[in-house]
Amino acid sequence: MTRVAVLGAGGGIGQPLSLLLKADPLVSSLNLYDIRGAPGVAADCSHIDTASTVTGFHADNLPKALEGAEIIVIPAGVPRKPGMTRDDLFNTNAGIVRDLAQAISEHAPKAHVLIISNPVNSTVPIVANVFKKAGTYDPKKLYGITTLDVVRASRFLSEVVPGTDPKDITVPVVGGHSGVTIVPLLSQTEVGKGVAGADWEKLVNRIQFGGDEVVKAKDGAGSATLSMAYAAAKFTHALLRATRGEAGIVTPAFVESPLFEKDGVHFFSSNIELGKEGIAKIHPLGTLSAEEEKLVAAAIPELKKNIEKGVKFVGA
Numbered sequence: 001m002t003r004v005a006v007l008g009a010g011g012g013i014g015q016p017l018s019l020l021l022k023a024d025p026l027v028s029s030l031n032l033y034d035i036r037g038a039p040g041v042a043a044d045c046s047h048i049d050t051a052s053t054v055t056g057f058h059a060d061n062l063p064k065a066l067e068g069a070e071i072i073v074i075p076a077g078v079p080r081k082p083g084m085t086r087d088d089l090f091n092t093n094a095g096i097v098r099d100l101a102q103a104i105s106e107h108a109p110k111a112h113v114l115i116i117s118n119p120v121n122s123t124v125p126i127v128a129n130v131f132k133k134a135g136t137y138d139p140k141k142l143y144g145i146t147t148l149d150v151v152r153a154s155r156f157l158s159e160v161v162p163g164t165d166p167k168d169i170t171v172p173v174v175g176g177h178s179g180v181t182i183v184p185l186l187s188q189t190e191v192g193k194g195v196a197g198a199d200w201e202k203l204v205n206r207i208q209f210g211g212d213e214v215v216k217a218k219d220g221a222g223s224a225t226l227s228m229a230y231a232a233a234k235f236t237h238a239l240l241r242a243t244r245g246e247a248g249i250v251t252p253a254f255v256e257s258p259l260f261e262k263d264g265v266h267f268f269s270s271n272i273e274l275g276k277e278g279i280a281k282i283h284p285l286g287t288l289s290a291e292e293e294k295l296v297a298a299a300i301p302e303l304k305k306n307i308e309k310g311v312k313f314v315g316a
């Protein structure tokens with residue numbers, strides 16, 4: 001049984017994520033922290049009839065919220081409004097994530113840390129570099145959550161291939177988590193490999209810019225929260241199973257990776273095998289179609305820029 005903490009638990013993602021984690025039987029205790037609203041969310045979730053305990057923490061109680069946490073999920077930070085890119089969130093969210101990472105390095109240095117806060121391509125390198133400076137960095141336990149891209153790819157692909165069910169479709173989505181850095185490898189799925197030409201282009205574009213659909217529909221009230229909470233709970237559950245000793249759990253995440261080091265890109269999302277101590281293996285991309293090769297090539301310079309921005313923010 002595992003102790004989990006959510007930082008940003010009072011927000012649009014944090015609330016439904018806390019609900020889903022409370023419903024997860026592999027969670028033993030749930031610490032909910034936010035600069036506002038966490039005790040209320042905790043009191044509410046604590047009435048649900050699962051065995052885990054739930055505790056809410058006020059803004060000034062971050063150290064206590066982190067104490068004993070084995071998995072820490074971070075959806076703290078501002079979301080997009082129409083017309084913004086994820087990179088436009090950097091100025092506000094970089095500092096929030098840096099400060100939370102600093103506290104984790106002091107109070108829960110051995111925890112698995114799952115980053116939802118955008119821009120993920122930059123916030124993950126920020127956390128890595130804060131941990132490096134503090135001497136607590138374990139690259140096997142730091143994950144940028146890209147599961148929503150995987151969830152969308154499965155759903156959107158099933159919509160264009162009649163008679164299929166998303167539950168039977170797993171698309172490896174690699175690269176990063178914004179626009180052209182999101183690279184779905186449709187050719188690696190039975191259902192997706194037949195999609196070609198304009199249909200393929202349209203589908204890839206929808207997966208890459210799926211976040212914008214929600215931002216537009218919410219019309220100033222934020223970005224994806226419910227589907228993101230579902231995706232984060234799904235990834236957390238996979239990690240919970242792996243840390244309990246279940247073998248063969250493979251899913252993409254944005255992690256420190258050797259795959260594109262030669263291009264100066266030190267973080268990349270690809271399928272990873274989860275194990276007891278976190279990332280047990282980083283899978284290579286496998287065979288790509290010529291079009292997918294082009295998508296990866298287009299992702300690399302953007303990713304490099306996003307990662308360097310995060311590294312520079314923390315400084316040497």
Ligand SMILES: NC(=O)C1=CN([C@@H]2O[C@H](COP(=O)(O)OP(=O)(O)OC[C@H]3O[C@@H](n4cnc5c(N)ncnc54)[C@H](O)[C@@H]3O)[C@@H](O)[C@H]2O)C=CC1
Binds near residue numbers: 146
């Ligand atoms: N990785 C992904 O696939 C996705 C990432 N996101 C990102 O997740 C983040 C959160 O989105 P929402 O929940 O919709 O935003 P929200 O504004 O509804 O909630 C954010 C919460 O963070 C809290 N917060 C702010 N500073 C904090 C701090 N220093 N410590 C603790 N809590 C703090 C706020 O009080 C608020 O309750 C955004 O950056 C968004 O872009 C959103 C969807 C998908």
Ligand SMILES: O=C([O-])CC(=O)C(=O)O
Binds near residue numbers: 080215223224
């Ligand atoms: O689009 C956004 O800003 C939120 C997000 O990351 C997503 O929905 O994939």
